[in-house]
Amino acid sequence: MTSNTPQLKPDEFVRLIMANEGRLYGLVRALLPGCEDVEDIVQDTVTLMWEKLSEFEKGTNFPAWSCRIAQFKVLEYRRTKFKRACCLDEHVLEQLVTDAGNSWYELEYRSQALDECIASLTETERELILLRFRSKGTLKATALQIGRSEVTVRSLIRRILKRLEACIQRRYEMGPSS
Amino acid sequence: MTLHSDSESSLQDWLAAIDDGSITSQQIEQLSKLLAENAAARKQYLEHMGLLGQLAVTAKRSELFNGGSKLLRKTEANSSPTSHVWRRTGIVAAVALLLFIGSFLIPRFWGRSTTDGVAMLKSQDGWWEHPGLGTEFGEPIQVNRWLHLETGTAVLLFTNGVEMILRGDTTIKIVAPDLVRLFSGTASFVVPEEAIGFKVSTSAADVVDFGTEFTVRVHDAEVVDIQVHQGIVEVMRSGKSGEKERRRLKTRDAVRVDPLKKGFIEIEPVEVPEAQLEDSNPRIIAYRTRKMTKGEQPYHGKLGHDFVVNEPIEVTRLGVFDSESDGLKQTIVCELWQRDDRGTPDLFTDDIGLKRLAVMKFAPGEQAELVDSNRFQALKTPLRLEPGAYSIVAYGYGAREPNGNDGLSGNRRHLKSRNDGGGLISFTGTSRYERLLILDHAHQPLWESDPDSFPAIVDDTFVDRYSAATFEYRRVR
Numbered sequence: 001m002t003s004n005t006p007q008l009k010p011d012e013f014v015r016l017i018m019a020n021e022g023r024l025y026g027l028v029r030a031l032l033p034g035c036e037d038v039e040d041i042v043q044d045t046v047t048l049m050w051e052k053l054s055e056f057e058k059g060t061n062f063p064a065w066s067c068r069i070a071q072f073k074v075l076e077y078r079r080t081k082f083k084r085a086c087c088l089d090e091h092v093l094e095q096l097v098t099d100a101g102n103s104w105y106e107l108e109y110r111s112q113a114l115d116e117c118i119a120s121l122t123e124t125e126r127e128l129i130l131l132r133f134r135s136k137g138t139l140k141a142t143a144l145q146i147g148r149s150e151v152t153v154r155s156l157i158r159r160i161l162k163r164l165e166a167c168i169q170r171r172y173e174m175g176p177s178s
Numbered sequence: 179m180t181l182h183s184d185s186e187s188s189l190q191d192w193l194a195a196i197d198d199g200s201i202t203s204q205q206i207e208q209l210s211k212l213l214a215e216n217a218a219a220r221k222q223y224l225e226h227m228g229l230l231g232q233l234a235v236t237a238k239r240s241e242l243f244n245g246g247s248k249l250l251r252k253t254e255a256n257s258s259p260t261s262h263v264w265r266r267t268g269i270v271a272a273v274a275l276l277l278f279i280g281s282f283l284i285p286r287f288w289g290r291s292t293t294d295g296v297a298m299l300k301s302q303d304g305w306w307e308h309p310g311l312g313t314e315f316g317e318p319i320q321v322n323r324w325l326h327l328e329t330g331t332a333v334l335l336f337t338n339g340v341e342m343i344l345r346g347d348t349t350i351k352i353v354a355p356d357l358v359r360l361f362s363g364t365a366s367f368v369v370p371e372e373a374i375g376f377k378v379s380t381s382a383a384d385v386v387d388f389g390t391e392f393t394v395r396v397h398d399a400e401v402v403d404i405q406v407h408q409g410i411v412e413v414m415r416s417g418k419s420g421e422k423e424r425r426r427l428k429t430r431d432a433v434r435v436d437p438l439k440k441g442f443i444e445i446e447p448v449e450v451p452e453a454q455l456e457d458s459n460p461r462i463i464a465y466r467t468r469k470m471t472k473g474e475q476p477y478h479g480k481l482g483h484d485f486v487v488n489e490p491i492e493v494t495r496l497g498v499f500d501s502e503s504d505g506l507k508q509t510i511v512c513e514l515w516q517r518d519d520r521g522t523p524d525l526f527t528d529d530i531g532l533k534r535l536a537v538m539k540f541a542p543g544e545q546a547e548l549v550d551s552n553r554f555q556a557l558k559t560p561l562r563l564e565p566g567a568y569s570i571v572a573y574g575y576g577a578r579e580p581n582g583n584d585g586l587s588g589n590r591r592h593l594k595s596r597n598d599g600g601g602l603i604s605f606t607g608t609s610r611y612e613r614l615l616i617l618d619h620a621h622q623p624l625w626e627s628d629p630d631s632f633p634a635i636v637d638d639t640f641v642d643r644y645s646a647a648t649f650e651y652r653r654v655r
Contacts, residue, residue, distance in 0.1 A: 007274075015239070020234045020402060021230060021238070022228070022231050022232035022234070022235040022243045023228055023232070024231070025230075025231030025232070025234050025235055026224070026227045026228035026229070026230060026231025026232065027224075027227070027231070028227075028231075029196075029227045029230055029231055029234075030223060030224055030227035030228075032197055033192075033201055033206055034195075034201040034206070036199075036201065038234070039234070052523065068636045087206065087210075088206065089210045089214060091214060092210050092213045093213045095213065095214065096220060096224065098222065099220050099224060100219070100224055100376065103221070103224065107224070107225070108474070109474055110225065110228060110229070110232075111228065111232045112474065112585060112590075113585070114229060114232050114233070114236075114563050115585075116585050118236065128478070129233060130233065130236060130237035131237070133230060133233040133234045133236075134234065134237035134238060134459075137237070138199050139197075139198050139199055140199075148385065154198055155195065158197075160195060161197070161229070165225075165226070165229065166228060168229070171585075178424045
């Protein structure tokens with residue numbers, strides 16, 4: 001890379017990370033199903049992206065670049081820390097990373113639709129779903145925190161997720177004012 | 179590739195197990211096999227995980243800005259060891275007190291309902307950092323509201339008459355009608371006599387006003403500079419053992435409070451950029467979208483915003499949104515319409531387009547000045563608009579040049595700004611669009627916009643929902 005290559009400024013980098021953070025979380029979750037350290041891995045990914053920022057050329061494919069770095073961090077995590085006996089096949093990881101990079105903007109649109117769909121939930125539903133999926137949140141902890149049984153919370157969460165997925169799909173398929 | 183119902187059912191089970199945290203190694207092995215073989219399964223899997231990822235980020239940000247979950251707070255309160263009777267008595271008393279205050283005292287002394295805001299945005303030429311950390315024209319700002327102005331300036335007017343000028347990069351929280359917490363950045367205040375006692379709090383010092391104009395700046399990890407432009411303020415800093423040190427400042431005094439140093443340090447007055455007053459009749463851009471904003475909707479038809487001219491103006495340039503500010507890839511047309519509100523100015527569904535007053539094409543490669551995310555071309559002669567109803571409209575967006583659409587939740591509102599020229603115009607309605615003609619062209623839908631039609635369908639939520647058309651104007655001299 002030459003010194004004339006346009007590079008991201010720190011504030012541009014932060015803005016890109018803010019805008020893409022949800023999809024990075026999603027990708028790491030997808031590559032490590034059932035893993036509870038997703039937030040740490042995303043943070044490690046962002047740190048590595050920051051260190052490698054000079055290698056990223058502004059205006060080129062940010063999704064593909066960030067997906068590759070996330071994949072690298074996931075593989076590193078699997079080698080060093082992941083205790084699970086069975087993981088997704090490495091070939092599947094490669095396919096998922098490629099697919100995620102290719103459908104990044106569709107996923108972005110879905111993320112935006114999600115904001116609208118969350119707004120359509122009742123306050124209690126919204127609080128519950130955000131409580132469940134906050135950092136290190138688990139079904140058991142959520143059930144304990146709100147004083148309901150795990151079975152009840154599981155059923156409530158499933159119902160809310162289904163509604164959100166249907167809502168996102170509806171918005172995705174609709175026109176400008178939907 | 180499609181997903182058979184058996185595989186679909188298994189995938190749903192495995193996704194549920196992942197969500198629950200109960201996925202087994204055997205299930206992961208089966209999932210891996212399905213994902214390797216089936217692209218539709220991978221798509222569905224990535225979409226579901228994307229949803230969970232976005233929920234995690236939303237939860238994280240919501241915790242940061244709203245202080246966590248009410249459900250959680252409720253249960254934490256329930257687990258307190260306080261005796262049930264006393265807790266119940268306390269709650270009843272608190273509710274009764276709140277009802278009493280809410281129904282009787284507040285309207286009596288403040289002359290407004292408790293749902294009214296304590297401040298409103300007066301003007302803005304900068305950008306908020308995040309939709310949840312910004313505000314809009316006409317929106318009442320309630321207490322406990324955080325604001326982060328990233329660049330430029332924004333002026334907020336409190337109901338008690340206090341004017342607060344924020345200069346980016348600045349973060350504040352409006353704690354009460356007469357109390358603002360400044361976390362970082364620069365804020366100036368003009369406090370009228372009736373609001374004497376207005377307080378600005380920072381981590382290192384508090385500033386209490388005695389009828390004045392002053393600026394507070396928080397920088398370098400909680401160092402606070404205070405400068406009085408006119409009048410008197412009192413600065414208080416707390417010592418380690420809780421005692422207060424006080425210092426009165428008068429016009430042109432400036433001091434620094436450094437948490438790592440004792441007392442008040444005399445400093446040169448803080449440099450605050452003066453408002454730009456060189457041009458007494460500046461050109462104003464009505465609708466702005468922040469530079470580099472990416473459009474996300476390939477809608478070919480007409481997208482419009484309604485406005486009302488209150489005093490005669492001259493429109494000097496028309497503009498259109500350029501997704502990512504990287505040059506137009508499709509021809510976009512901008513139209514300025516005179517609108518007939520049919521005698522019902524607050525009902526927009528019966529409005530009709532009376533006359534197209536100006537039309538301008540923006541073709542790829544043509545010279546058009548970029549301002550923020552909009553490309554502008556000058557009208558041959560400025561177009562005078564008399565008081566009345568109008569709409570600004572654009573069409574021609576598509577896959578290569580998408581328009582912006584703020585949707586219902588307004589997650590892109592921090593990328594938008596409007597300027598009413600101090601009341602020369604008013605922004606009205608909830609945006610409008612044109613139903614496209616769909617022609618069956620060899621089984622391929624062909625989207626066409628009717629150049630002569632006025633976009634008659636009224637949309638929801640925002641007066642400037644789209645990033646599409648805009649214009650530049652000035653007061654008629």
